[in-house]
Amino acid sequence: MAQATAKKQKKRKKSVLKRIRQTASRTEVNRANRSRVRTAMKDLRRTIASGNAAEAKKLLPETLSAIDRAIRIGALKENTANRYKSNLSLAVNALAAPA
Secondary structure, X not given: OOOOOOOOOOOOXXXXXHHXXXXXXXXXXXXXXXXXXXXXXXXXXXXXXXXXXXXXXXXHXXXXXXXXXXXXXXXOOHHHHHHHHHHHHHHHHHHHOOO
């Protein structure tokens, strides 16, 4: 049986260690914000699929607000968020139009 040899540990600068900490905390914040946006979008899409136009109109501003917050924080890129907002708005308007 071969024994495990000690792995050589690379020295790290203070700035590198700080960057690692910053990245970890930012990743956590961004993940939470993206999750919040995706949950709001999922709820809105579920409402649209059920055909409830009044509820969809009520959920749309809340969802768009969550998307805008994610843009401001930097969790979502602006073009991606604008695409989400456009598609959701079109879907809600299409649901309300035939009625």
